[in-house]
Amino acid sequence: MLLSHAFGLFTHPGQEWASIRKEHESPMKLYVAYVLALAAIAPICAYISTAHFGWTIGNERLIKLTEISAIQLSVLTYVAMLVGVFALGYAINWMAKTYGAKEEHVPSNGVALAAYSCTPMFLAGFALLYPVPWFNAFVFLAAAAYSAWLMYDGLPIVMGIEKERAVMYGGALLTVALVILVTTRGGSVILWNLGVGPVFISG
Structure with missing residues (x-):
């Protein structure tokens, strides 16, 4: 089962990456069975905490989001996460030949590496149930x-490259990930200006 990899990546990542490389699951199956499920953790937890628990900054009063605002922002976050994982997976496959990857002809490898590397980020979404910013x-x-370490560790195994090249390959991918992050933040600002921003209420 694909979800079993989530735990293996924390206990024995080397063996888990080798198992992932052998699977060659289709990108669609990987998305449906793994990414769609785990990526939903953060938006759901964020909705619960912002709409029902609320948060305080310093000694200020309790602040919450309206139900509609919390749902809108959670859905947009979910979509951004799905697009981000796909974009990172595409970048992994696109740059594979440049760094001497032997598995670039398998389209699922890039998506698999991106999806499984993001596992810690997905699971960190549970922390949003405790809405304290710091x-x-x-x-x-x-x-x-x-997640960055997992990607560096998995690159030579999943993509079939030398360990030395994984440093440059991983650095390039982290740059891509930062570009994706900045793009989503920029998109958020645009959407907020179009009226899909947070609407705060007192708790």
Whole structure:
């Protein structure tokens, strides 16, 4: 089962990457069985915490989002995560030949590497149930660091390249990931200006 890889990547990542490389699951099946499920964690938790729990900054009063606003932002976040994983997977396959990958002809490898590398980020979404900004920032920063390490660790195994080339390949992919992140943030600003921004209420 694809979801079993989520736990294996934390306990024995090397063996798990080797198993993932052998599977060659289709990108569609990988998305439906893995990405769609795990990517939903953060939006659902964010909706619950922002619409029902609320948060405070310093000694200020409790702040929440309206139900409609929380749903809209959660759905947009979910879509952005799905697009981001696909874009990163596409970039992995696109740059594969440049770095001497032997598996670039398998279209599922790039998506698989992107999806499974993002597992810590997906699971970090549970932290949003405790809506404290500094706590959420710390959890997601740690998850991002482990995701980056997973990608570096998995590149030579899944894409069939030398370990030395994984450093440059991984650096290029992290740059792509940052571009995707900045793009989504820019898109958020545009959508907010179009009226799909957060609507706050007092708790």
